[in-house]
Amino acid sequence: MNINDEFDTIAAIATPHGTGGVGIIRISGDKAFEIIGKIFTNPNLEPRKFNHGWIIDGNIRIDEVIILPFFAPNSYTGENVIEIQCHGGINVVNNILRLVLKNGARMAEKGEFTKRAFLNKRIDLSQAEAVADLIHSKTSDFAKVSVKNLSGVLKTKINEIRNEIFEVLSKITAGIDFPEDVKEPEYDYLVKSFEKIINSINSVLSGAKTSNIFRQGASVAIIGKPNVGKSSLFNALLSLDRAIVTDIAGTTRDVIKETLDLGIPVTLIDTAGIRESEVNEVEKIGIEYSKQSIDEADLILFVYNAQEGLNPEDKEVLELLKDKNYILVANKSDLTNNKSENALNISALTGEGVNELKTLLKQKVCDIEPENLEFVTNTRQQECLSKARSSIEQALLAAQIGELQDLISIDVKSALLALDELTGELITDDILNNIFDHFCIGK
Ligand SMILES: Nc1nc2c(ncn2[C@@H]2O[C@H](COP(=O)(O)OP(=O)(O)O)[C@@H](O)[C@H]2O)c(=O)[nH]1
Ligand SMILES: [Mg+2]
Structure with a gap:
C-alpha cells in the first residue's frame, strides 16, 4: 500500500464474517454515489437520512437494504461514504460486495478506511492507533482507556508540548x-523553557508503565521454597486444578502459566521452589526458571509456611527480591494460630484470604481505575517521546554552558520532528503501513 496511492474508490465488508442479524458493506471514495446509483432501487439519497430499497443486479434482486449516505467531508474517511446495511448472511454480504466491486470499486486493504481518515486529516495518528486498540482490546478496562485517545486527549497533550x-x-x-x-x-x-518542556514530556511518559500494563497485562510470579503451597495457591487463584500439587518437595519443575482476569489480564506463573542445597539436575533447571521468572515478573507473590514462619532459607530467597515489587504471603495459616503482622495470612487449602490477596494483587499491579486514567500511550509513542526528551536534554545542557544558539536549535528541531512523528505529521510509508497492517479489512 503506497501513501501516495490515488484515492480511488474502495469497498469492504465491515462486519465480522459469519452469520448475523445485519451485515454492513462500506464504500468510500469519489465514485461511491455513482456506484450505488447503478445498484440501488432508490438512488436519490439524502444526507443524514437512511434510505430503504433493494440492491439489484440488473433485474435481479439481491437483498432488501438500508443505505446510509455520508457526504464528504462529513464522513469517517472524509470522502463520500456509503454504508449498506443488509441481511447478515455471509453469502448476502459477499454478493453485494462483488456487485460493488464489479461496478467500479476496488477491494479495500487492511485499515484503509482509517488510513484515509488519517491522510484526510480527520484524525491524527494517535487517534488512528486508538481505533485499532479499541477493536483489539482484550479487556473491557482497556477498551475504556483506549477510547480516550480516540477522542483526542493524547493528541491535545502532544500538541501542547509541541507548541x-x-x-x-x-x-x-x-x-x-x-x-x-x-x-x-x-x-x-x-x-527554564527546556526544563519545563522536559517536565511536560515526563508527565506524559509517567503513565507509560500503567499504559503498558493496561495494554499487555502484568505477569505475577509465585516464588518460595518447595512445599510451601505455591502450586496450591496458583490453583486457588485461578479456581482450577492446573498445577500439580504434591506433598513431595520439588514437584513443580518447570514454569506453568495461566491468565487470570482481574480487569487487566494477569499472567500467573507457578514456579519450582527455590532451594539451594541437595537438589537434583531436573530441579536445578526449575530453580533457574524461578530466578528468571523473578527477573521478568511485574510482581512477585512470595509464599512461605505460616506454621514455620520465615526461616533463614526463606530469608535468603527474599534477599533476591529486595528490589522487586512483592507481596509477602503466609500460607497454610489454617495450621496455626500465629498470624503474621507483615504478611497476608492465607490458606490455599481452605480459600481463606485468597480474595483479599486478589484485591491486593490488583492494587499492586495497577492501582488506577480506567476511569481515572487520562490517556494511554503505546511503545511507538513512548519511543517518540523519549527521543524528543533526549533532544531537549541535549539542548538544556548546551544552554547551561551558553553554547551558540544556532547549535542549540538543531536539538530543538529534532525534538519537534520526534513529536511530529508521533502525531503522524511527519511519517514514512513504512511506519504508516506497519500501523495500518494491524487493522482488519473494512476498518
Ligand atoms: N494445610 C494446608 N496445606 C496446604 C496448603 N497449601 C498447600 N498445602 C499442602 O502443601 C503441600 C505442598 O503443596 P504444593 O502446592 O505442591 O506446594 P509447592 O511445592 O510450593 O508448589 C500439599 O500437600 C498441599 O496440599 C494450605 O493452605 N493449608
Ligand atoms: Mg509446586
Missing part, C-alpha cells in the same frame, strides 16, 4: 535570522 517547543524554536530562529532587529533569547529563558 511549547515551537515557541522557543521561533525565538531562537528569529534571533539568528534577524540579528539586527531581534535580540537572541536569554540563556536563562532557554534553560
Whole structure:
C-alpha cells in the first residue's frame, strides 16, 4: 500500500464474517454515489437520512437494504461514504460486495478506511492507533482507556508540548535570522523553557508503565521454597486444578502459566521452589526458571509456611527480591494460630484470604481505575517521546554552558520532528503501513 496511492474508490465488508442479524458493506471514495446509483432501487439519497430499497443486479434482486449516505467531508474517511446495511448472511454480504466491486470499486486493504481518515486529516495518528486498540482490546478496562485517545486527549497533550517547543524554536530562529532587529533569547529563558518542556514530556511518559500494563497485562510470579503451597495457591487463584500439587518437595519443575482476569489480564506463573542445597539436575533447571521468572515478573507473590514462619532459607530467597515489587504471603495459616503482622495470612487449602490477596494483587499491579486514567500511550509513542526528551536534554545542557544558539536549535528541531512523528505529521510509508497492517479489512 503506497501513501501516495490515488484515492480511488474502495469497498469492504465491515462486519465480522459469519452469520448475523445485519451485515454492513462500506464504500468510500469519489465514485461511491455513482456506484450505488447503478445498484440501488432508490438512488436519490439524502444526507443524514437512511434510505430503504433493494440492491439489484440488473433485474435481479439481491437483498432488501438500508443505505446510509455520508457526504464528504462529513464522513469517517472524509470522502463520500456509503454504508449498506443488509441481511447478515455471509453469502448476502459477499454478493453485494462483488456487485460493488464489479461496478467500479476496488477491494479495500487492511485499515484503509482509517488510513484515509488519517491522510484526510480527520484524525491524527494517535487517534488512528486508538481505533485499532479499541477493536483489539482484550479487556473491557482497556477498551475504556483506549477510547480516550480516540477522542483526542493524547493528541491535545502532544500538541501542547509541541507548541511549547515551537515557541522557543521561533525565538531562537528569529534571533539568528534577524540579528539586527531581534535580540537572541536569554540563556536563562532557554534553560527554564527546556526544563519545563522536559517536565511536560515526563508527565506524559509517567503513565507509560500503567499504559503498558493496561495494554499487555502484568505477569505475577509465585516464588518460595518447595512445599510451601505455591502450586496450591496458583490453583486457588485461578479456581482450577492446573498445577500439580504434591506433598513431595520439588514437584513443580518447570514454569506453568495461566491468565487470570482481574480487569487487566494477569499472567500467573507457578514456579519450582527455590532451594539451594541437595537438589537434583531436573530441579536445578526449575530453580533457574524461578530466578528468571523473578527477573521478568511485574510482581512477585512470595509464599512461605505460616506454621514455620520465615526461616533463614526463606530469608535468603527474599534477599533476591529486595528490589522487586512483592507481596509477602503466609500460607497454610489454617495450621496455626500465629498470624503474621507483615504478611497476608492465607490458606490455599481452605480459600481463606485468597480474595483479599486478589484485591491486593490488583492494587499492586495497577492501582488506577480506567476511569481515572487520562490517556494511554503505546511503545511507538513512548519511543517518540523519549527521543524528543533526549533532544531537549541535549539542548538544556548546551544552554547551561551558553553554547551558540544556532547549535542549540538543531536539538530543538529534532525534538519537534520526534513529536511530529508521533502525531503522524511527519511519517514514512513504512511506519504508516506497519500501523495500518494491524487493522482488519473494512476498518
Ligand atoms: N494445610 C494446608 N496445606 C496446604 C496448603 N497449601 C498447600 N498445602 C499442602 O502443601 C503441600 C505442598 O503443596 P504444593 O502446592 O505442591 O506446594 P509447592 O511445592 O510450593 O508448589 C500439599 O500437600 C498441599 O496440599 C494450605 O493452605 N493449608
Ligand atoms: Mg509446586
